[in-house]
Amino acid sequence: MSEQRGRAGSRARRIAVAGAVVPVCVALAGATPATADGGGDAAVVRTVQGPVRGTVAADHRAFEGIPYAAPPVGPLRWTSPRPVTPWTRTRDATRPGNACAQTAGFLGDAPSEAEDCLYLNVTTPRRAAGRRLPVMVWIHGGGYYSGSGDLYGARRLAVQGDVVVVTLNYRLGVFGFLAHPSLDRGGRRTSGDFGLEDQQAALRWVRRNAAAFGGDAGNVTVFGESAGGMSVCSHLAAPGSAGLFRHAIVQSGPCTLTTQWPYRDGNWVVRPRADAERQGAAVAAKTGCGDAADVAACLRGKPVSALQEASDGGQGFGPASGGPVLPADPATALATGRFNRVPVMQGTTRDEQRTFVAAIEYFTGHATTEADYRSEIEGFFGREKAAKVLAAYPVGRYGSASTALAAVWTDHAWACTAHRTDRLLSARVPTYAYEFADESAPWATGSPAPGFPTGAFHASELQYLFDDAQFRGPLTAAQRRLSDEMIGYWTRFARTGDPNGGGAPAWARSGPAAERVLSLAPGTGGVRPVDLAREHRCAFWTSLDR
Numbered sequence: 001m002s003e004q005r006g007r008a009g010s011r012a013r014r015i016a017v018a019g020a021v022v023p024v025c026v027a028l029a030g031a032t033p034a035t036a037d038g039g040g041d042a043a044v045v046r047t048v049q050g051p052v053r054g055t056v057a058a059d060h061r062a063f064e065g066i067p068y069a070a071p072p073v074g075p076l077r078w079t080s081p082r083p084v085t086p087w088t089r090t091r092d093a094t095r096p097g098n099a100c101a102q103t104a105g106f107l108g109d110a111p112s113e114a115e116d117c118l119y120l121n122v123t124t125p126r127r128a129a130g131r132r133l134p135v136m137v138w139i140h141g142g143g144y145y146s147g148s149g150d151l152y153g154a155r156r157l158a159v160q161g162d163v164v165v166v167t168l169n170y171r172l173g174v175f176g177f178l179a180h181p182s183l184d185r186g187g188r189r190t191s192g193d194f195g196l197e198d199q200q201a202a203l204r205w206v207r208r209n210a211a212a213f214g215g216d217a218g219n220v221t222v223f224g225e226s227a228g229g230m231s232v233c234s235h236l237a238a239p240g241s242a243g244l245f246r247h248a249i250v251q252s253g254p255c256t257l258t259t260q261w262p263y264r265d266g267n268w269v270v271r272p273r274a275d276a277e278r279q280g281a282a283v284a285a286k287t288g289c290g291d292a293a294d295v296a297a298c299l300r301g302k303p304v305s306a307l308q309e310a311s312d313g314g315q316g317f318g319p320a321s322g323g324p325v326l327p328a329d330p331a332t333a334l335a336t337g338r339f340n341r342v343p344v345m346q347g348t349t350r351d352e353q354r355t356f357v358a359a360i361e362y363f364t365g366h367a368t369t370e371a372d373y374r375s376e377i378e379g380f381f382g383r384e385k386a387a388k389v390l391a392a393y394p395v396g397r398y399g400s401a402s403t404a405l406a407a408v409w410t411d412h413a414w415a416c417t418a419h420r421t422d423r424l425l426s427a428r429v430p431t432y433a434y435e436f437a438d439e440s441a442p443w444a445t446g447s448p449a450p451g452f453p454t455g456a457f458h459a460s461e462l463q464y465l466f467d468d469a470q471f472r473g474p475l476t477a478a479q480r481r482l483s484d485e486m487i488g489y490w491t492r493f494a495r496t497g498d499p500n501g502g503g504a505p506a507w508a509r510s511g512p513a514a515e516r517v518l519s520l521a522p523g524t525g526g527v528r529p530v531d532l533a534r535e536h537r538c539a540f541w542t543s544l545d546r
Contacts, residue, residue: 042126047209050087055094056126059159063122063213064150065097068205069198071116072171077300078183078194081118081201096121096150100172101304103313105146106359107459108446108470113304115175120168120202123154124213127162132216134494137206137245138167139199141226141252141459143268145173145314153467160484161491164215166206170198173314174307179273180280182295192276192320196234203235203244221247221494225462227268227318229253230330234270234319235340237333238326242340247497249490250346252414252458254421255330260413262380263356270329273322279311286310334424343497344425345490347434347517348418350535351455353409357402358450358457367451373401377408385544392540402452415536422517422532426510432499433510433517434489435532436461438479440522442472461520465490478522485527486520 043056045063054063069081076082097119099112127133136157140147149167158165170176176195183191203222210217222245224232232248233255235241257269271279284290287310289298299307308314321329333339361367373395378386389408398404418433425431441460443449454460463471464483474483489499489507499507505527507518519530533539 044090045212047212048086049084051090052093053090054122057155059126060155061124061126062155063093065095065119066091066093066122067097067118068120068168069118069201072118072175072194073115075300077115077175078178078191078296080185080190080194080197096148097169099148099150100169101175101308101314102142102146102172103308103315105142106355106362106447107444109142109146109148109151115171115304117169117171118198118201119149120166120205121149121154122213123158123165123167124215125159125162127214131214132211132219133162133164133214134491135164135166135206135210135215135217135220136161136491136494137203137220137222138165139170139222139224139228139231140167141224141228142172143315144177144195144227144318145268145316147172147227151469152462153469155467156483157465157487157491160487161494163491163494164210164213166202168199168202170202171195173317174283174311175304175314177276177317177319178280178283178299178311179271179276179320180284180295180299181277182284182299183280189273189323190325191280192271192273192323193325196231196238196319196325197240199231199235200238200240200244203241207244218246219495220245221249223249223251223490223494224253225251226253226459229346230255230257230269230318233330234326236342236344237328237330237339240325246342247494248342248344249493250344250421251461252348252352254346254348254414254417255334256421256424257413257417258329258331260417262376262409262413268316268318270319270321270326271317272329273320276320279317283307283310334421337428341429343430343432343493345432345434345493345499346418346421346425347436348414349456349458349460350415350435350437350439350519351406351410352414352458353406354403354450354452354454355458356409357406358447358452358454361402361450362448368400368402368405370395370401373405376405381544388544392537400452402450411536411538412541415532416538416541419515419533419536419538422510423512427512430497431510432493432507433532434507435517435519435530435535436464437519437521437526437530438464438482440476440479442475444470445472446470456521461486476522478526482520482522482526 044053067084098114098117100117104111152167154165179192207217229250230253232250292298395404422433439455462468463473464486474480488502493499515531515533516529517532
């Protein structure tokens with residue numbers, strides 16, 4: 001492999017891939033609050049911070065670009081989120097706020113240099129008075145370096161599920177997760193988790209404001225995918241998140257994922273604080289701030305572009321464990337039982353790693369060969385174990401080196417890790433496990449399809465829950481029925497902590513063995529229990545790790 005391709009491959013390995021409305025004009029101060037029975041002005045809601053005017057359609061209302069914290073700019077860069085300045089005139093909430101500073105993502109996320117980005121969006125059904133609806137708070141994925149809440153249109157989820165949906169932005173990459181002693185407060189190791197603290201601030205905003213939108217502040221479900229799913233795991237482990245949610249949904253972010261992630265030069269799992277501080281020191285040195293008398297002031301004086309360059313676009317950054325925000329990583333928290341105990345729904349997609357193999361091949365311009373496959377497996381596992389892996393996953397069985405490589409990492413890093421997570425969770429809390437398995441799920445619209453079948457790839461289930469800007473959505477009648485069933489499962493879980501009901505196929509709680517999960521696929525018999533451990537050869541991986 002040439003030096004140029006090596007650099008491209010290193011960058012690629014740090015990529016984590018995670019009804020019409022009628023806008024109304026901004027009103028003058030003193031607008032009346034919306035009423036659930038249609039009286040007053042349904043487009044205006046009075047939040048604790050001030051009134052907002054959104055958009056109204058026949059079946060839902062949407063409020064976008066609501067600030068939940070002060071802009072983290074200037075001296076507030078790399079500080080915990082601060083309260084937003086209240087307002088009195090009705091604020092326009094018909095357009096999303098800025099996406100947080102980021103480089104372009106593989107699935108089509110647009111780049112941004114905005115640091116004024118701590119905004120959220122609320123979608124509610126048009127409904128009758130007298131009921132408080134469950135609230136679902138979505139944390140987007142994108143490897144902690146890309147993405148935004150407004151990519152996830154929540155109309156179907158809100159209307160079909162009769163819930164209030166909140167999607168949010170949080171600081172990403174080096175702006176959200178830089179750990180450096182110069183940024184710590186009061187001698188405590190507080191840096192490195194600013195993005196996680198943003199998410200907590202948004203959850204506190206929901207607790208204070210849910211009722212104004214018809215939501216039940218006492219019945220909040222936090223859910224997320226990829227880095228967003230790992231964020232949910234962090235909230236299960238974070239003491240400061242206790243009491244901010246009643247249920248949790250983890251999508252493609254198993255809480256016990258640590259060293260299984262194959263790309264060590266850019267992982268997006270929770271980092272030990274010592275590792276996070278080494279990364280922070282490297283960023284400071286690259287920007288010329290490493291030896292400054294006041295490192296924090298020097299870093300705060302650097303433009304976004306310089307910090308993005310020094311941190312390779314913010315890739316490889318994520319929460320740091322070992323401080324007051326996140327004392328222990330989620331895997332340790334689950335193993336010791338020291339986590340926020342709420343019902344959990346969690347799962348993966350059947351072909352997770354095909355997304356990442358596709359990303360690497362796209363950025364390197366090179367399709368995986370059998371030699372590449374052998375080299376990567378040997379480089380990660382060592383020659384002795386690699387021989388066993390290559391014998392268990394021969395290229396001939398999978399049709400290409402690309403899909404064989406994806407199968408190895410799907411099983412080792414995703415499915416069997418999810419299996420371990422199920423076992424730990426189900427020992428202490430009600431747990432419902434799934435596997436999204438639509439082998440014909442539509443590929444992302446903003447990224448070229450790879451030269452191999454993408455199957456049920458990482459992030460493919462998102463379009464079955466959201467009107468996702470990056471995907472076409474379910475195409476066939478059977479896929480649309482699956483989407484309806486999934487929305488039913490997700491929102492019933494948000495309502496009661498149990499996804500069952502509505503005439504849908506029964507979903508059994510995970511037990512101590514946790515082998516069987518609910519497979520989610522279209523067509524007759526597509527929603528059914530399957531043996532996850534057997535399907536993904538978890539006994540082999542357990543024996544290999546001994």
